[in-house]
Amino acid sequence: MAKPIIWQEITWPEIEKVSKEVGIAILPIGATEQHGFHCPTGVDFYNAYEISKKVSARTGAIVAPPMPYGSHPYFHYGFTGTIPIRATTQIEFVRDVIKGLVNSGFRKVIIMQAHGQWWTMHTAIQEIALDVDCFMAVATWWELACKKIKEVCETPFKHADEVESSVSLYLYPELCDMSKAKEDYSLKPYIDKKFTRPAVHAELINAFPIESITFVPQESVMETGAPGDPRKATADKGKAIVETAVDVVVDLIEHLKSNYKPDQFPKVKPDLEEDMY
Numbered sequence: 223m224a225k226p227i228i229w230q231e232i233t234w235p236e237i238e239k240v241s242k243e244v245g246i247a248i249l250p251i252g253a254t255e256q257h258g259f260h261c262p263t264g265v266d267f268y269n270a271y272e273i274s275k276k277v278s279a280r281t282g283a284i285v286a287p288p289m290p291y292g293s294h295p296y297f298h299y300g301f302t303g304t305i306p307i308r309a310t311t312q313i314e315f316v317r318d319v320i321k322g323l324v325n326s327g328f329r330k331v332i333i334m335q336a337h338g339q340w341w342t343m344h345t346a347i348q349e350i351a352l353d354v355d356c357f358m359a360v361a362t363w364w365e366l367a368c369k370k371i372k373e374v375c376e377t378p379f380k381h382a383d384e385v386e387s388s389v390s391l392y393l394y395p396e397l398c399d400m401s402k403a404k405e406d407y408s409l410k411p412y413i414d415k416k417f418t419r420p421a422v423h424a425e426l427i428n429a430f431p432i433e434s435i436t437f438v439p440q441e442s443v444m445e446t447g448a449p450g451d452p453r454k455a456t457a458d459k460g461k462a463i464v465e466t467a468v469d470v471v472v473d474l475i476e477h478l479k480s481n482y483k484p485d486q487f488p489k490v491k492p493d494l495e496e497d498m499y
Contacts, residue, residue, distance in 0.1 A: 226274075227240055228285050229247075229287055230287045238327060243282070244284070244479070245327065245328055246332070246475055247323045247331050248278060249316075249323070250267075250274040250286070250289065251335045252267030252268070252270040252288065252337055253291060253292030253294065253337035253339065256303040256304050256382075256447045257448065258404075258446045259403065259446050261386070261397070265386065266336045268393060269363065270334050271288045273393075273471075274334045281475045283332070286319065286323060291312075293307055293311070293342045294337075295338060297439065298440075301440070312346070316333070320358070324354055324355075329356040329357065330482070331358050332358075332471060332474070335360055340360060347359075352494075354491065355489060355490055355491035357488045357490060361471050363467040364385070365422070366471065367463045367467040369466075370462055371463055375454070377454065378422060379422040381441075383451065384459070385422075385459075388455040389463055391457040392457045395457060403455070405450075405453060406447075406450070406451075407450070408445055410439075415437075419432065
């Protein structure tokens with residue numbers, strides 16, 4: 223199997239060669255936050271980076287240096303180990319990095335994000351599209367593997383739970399200590415859960431996405447910080463989830479490679495009388 227192409231591990235002429243031969247970059251974006259007693263605080267960072275490397279090995283797309291910090295919903299704040307940045311800070315950071323990738327010859331960018339900030343990333347690409355002419359897509363592993371998660375896991379995806387712990391056990395088992403995993407259902411919402419929509423779902427329901435309603439208290443009121451039962455996690459479940467997500471991103475990249483030459487891309491930036499940026 224081919225090796226992933228890692229931006230920070232090669233020289234600029236080698237990067238230029240990839241831009242001319244492939245022209246596609248993967249930008250891993252994670253976060254640094256608590257993941258219970260059993261998983262490291264770098265879970266989201268590691269997930270984004272490791273999944274990106276798997277995609278790169280199969281497609282030849284280059285993996286840009288990963289971002290270890292992320293924007294967080296209000297209820298993540300206040301927990302030891304979590305280092306949030308503001309959503310506006312992240313959007314501007316991503317804008318600058320995208321410009322750097324484009325200036326290095328990559329006008330097709332896959333943002334591989336592995337944290338609850340997918341809503342920030344969606345906003346980011348909408349704003350960046352008014353400023354930078356390049357193709358962008360946000361790949362969130364639990365969205366891409368939604369059906370597979372429901373097939374292999376007993377409980378719905380939350381945080382540092384059966385689902386995310388399974389992914390951790392598959393990608394970096396040496397950093398996990400499942401002997402410390404505990405069931406934790408101590409986080410009680412302010413209002414009836416019928417009004418909210420889970421993070422992973424196969425169909426739309428008449429409820430609010432969890433990012434659009436302030437219905438839970440801070441995670442810091444919990445014992446472990448990991449809602450659910452991570453003891454149900456296995457590496458086999460994680461492999462099924464990760465490989466499904468990788469397949470979807472690989473399919474997109476191969477589609478782009480088949481329809482656009484390395485220096486070509488679907489035009490994005492609108493033609494405006496007055497530039498918004």
